[in-house]
Amino acid sequence: MKHLNLQIPIIQAPMAGGITTPQLVSKVSNLGALGSYAAGYIKTPQMEEDIKEIQSLTHKPFMVNLFVPEKYIVDPDAVQIAIKALDPIYKKFELTPQLPSNNPEKDLKRFNQQIDKLIELRVPICSFVFGIPSKEVIQRLKDNDILTMATATSVEEALAIEKAGIDIVIAQGIEAGGHRGGFLEPMQQIPLTTLLPQVVKAVAIPVIAAGGIMTKPDIQKARELGAIAVQMGTAFLLTDESGAIEAYKESIIQEKQDNTVLTKAFSGKYARGIRNEFIALIDSQPENAILPYPTQNSLTKSIRKSARKNQNPQFISLWCGQNGYSGKRQSVKDLLDSLI
Numbered sequence: 001m002k003h004l005n006l007q008i009p010i011i012q013a014p015m016a017g018g019i020t021t022p023q024l025v026s027k028v029s030n031l032g033a034l035g036s037y038a039a040g041y042i043k044t045p046q047m048e049e050d051i052k053e054i055q056s057l058t059h060k061p062f063m064v065n066l067f068v069p070e071k072y073i074v075d076p077d078a079v080q081i082a083i084k085a086l087d088p089i090y091k092k093f094e095l096t097p098q099l100p101s102n103n104p105e106k107d108l109k110r111f112n113q114q115i116d117k118l119i120e121l122r123v124p125i126c127s128f129v130f131g132i133p134s135k136e137v138i139q140r141l142k143d144n145d146i147l148t149m150a151t152a153t154s155v156e157e158a159l160a161i162e163k164a165g166i167d168i169v170i171a172q173g174i175e176a177g178g179h180r181g182g183f184l185e186p187m188q189q190i191p192l193t194t195l196l197p198q199v200v201k202a203v204a205i206p207v208i209a210a211g212g213i214m215t216k217p218d219i220q221k222a223r224e225l226g227a228i229a230v231q232m233g234t235a236f237l238l239t240d241e242s243g244a245i246e247a248y249k250e251s252i253i254q255e256k257q258d259n260t261v262l263t264k265a266f267s268g269k270y271a272r273g274i275r276n277e278f279i280a281l282i283d284s285q286p287e288n289a290i291l292p293y294p295t296q297n298s299l300t301k302s303i304r305k306s307a308r309k310n311q312n313p314q315f316i317s318l319w320c321g322q323n324g325y326s327g328k329r330q331s332v333k334d335l336l337d338s339l340i
């Protein structure tokens with residue numbers, strides 16, 4: 001493939017939350033597909049350590065994914081309402097709610113540090129989600145020979161990404177597990193088979209397809225619709241090499257049909273996951289019980305951490321694509337063998 005130079009046109013999606021371990025990323029890249037490391041929630045020193053580990057495990061290209069910082073304000077009154085809604089869950093886990101310490105300036109500082117580090121460590125490919133970085137950042141990455149990608153959930157976003165000078169666009173259909181990667185309001189809810197041909201027609205840059213892709217026929221379909229490659233999350237989440245906890249993988253495997261929903265309950269931003277007790281409880285509250293992203297994410301962090309420790313799938317975010325129920329627990333090698 002011209003732009004990515006991949007033997008296998010498959011990208012293992014970046015998945016924040018400790019899923020894309022150096023072992024997973026390097027294994028995927030070593031087998032000829034593209035591994036990617038999610039650095040969105042990761043502090044720069046930890047990111048550096050993990051990237052160095054990936055580099056010690058593979059000489060093949062890999063990708064690092066960053067969250068483009070957003071503007072927001074933290075409203076203390078809204079925080080109190082959100083804390084009240086979460087109170088029964090804090091009590092259940094014997095937790096004391098911590099006031100969110102989010103600060104957009106701090107987010108931007110960290111983002112710029114991450115960019116510096118990617119350049120210093122000569123990371124070959126960098127992808128973005130939740131926005132488009134500044135002109136200066138894109139130019140610096142280009143000057144350092146780093147290939148760039150960004151996520152679009154609509155034609156409008158894809159055009160903005162192309163106009164900004166990003167090399168490749170990832171078209172994310174509504175089926176996708178995890179957060180909606182778009183950045184323009186109102187949020188679009190377009191299935192991949194509708195979105196993909198429109199994006200391919202609208203832009204001149206290469207397009208990668210993401211959302212609900214689990215099988216070889218799914219990949220063939222995306223290729224027929226014009227994608228140069230696919231980005232798959234849930235299928236790789238279920239592999240032995242992924243860092244997802246046992247209870248999470250089992251929850252997906254046990255599904256017999258799609259039971260995912262789009263919810264803001266965990267982070268304040270729409271994301272697709274399997275409906276569980278946490279989502280049901282927050283859904284039963286008035287809408288203003290959920291803070292905007294990223295403050296809701298900070299408020300629910302201790303709950304998710306505690307539930308993870310106890311392998312309790314009812315109170316963690318079970319991000320999963322709409323076709324995740326058809327997935328299998330297997331090694332990365334077996335998964336890739338079944339796809340090519």
Ligand SMILES: Cc1cc2nc3c(=O)[nH]c(=O)nc-3n(C[C@H](O)[C@H](O)[C@H](O)COP(=O)(O)O)c2cc1C
Nearest residue numbers: 013015016038129176177178211212233234319321
């Ligand atoms: C657990 C999980 C975490 C994710 N985290 C990220 C992330 O940090 N950055 C990103 O660009 N996309 C993230 N995504 C979205 C994926 O890039 C991709 O769009 C999605 O997995 C495709 O749908 P699928 O899961 O049905 O394959 C995540 C997806 C999942 C399932």
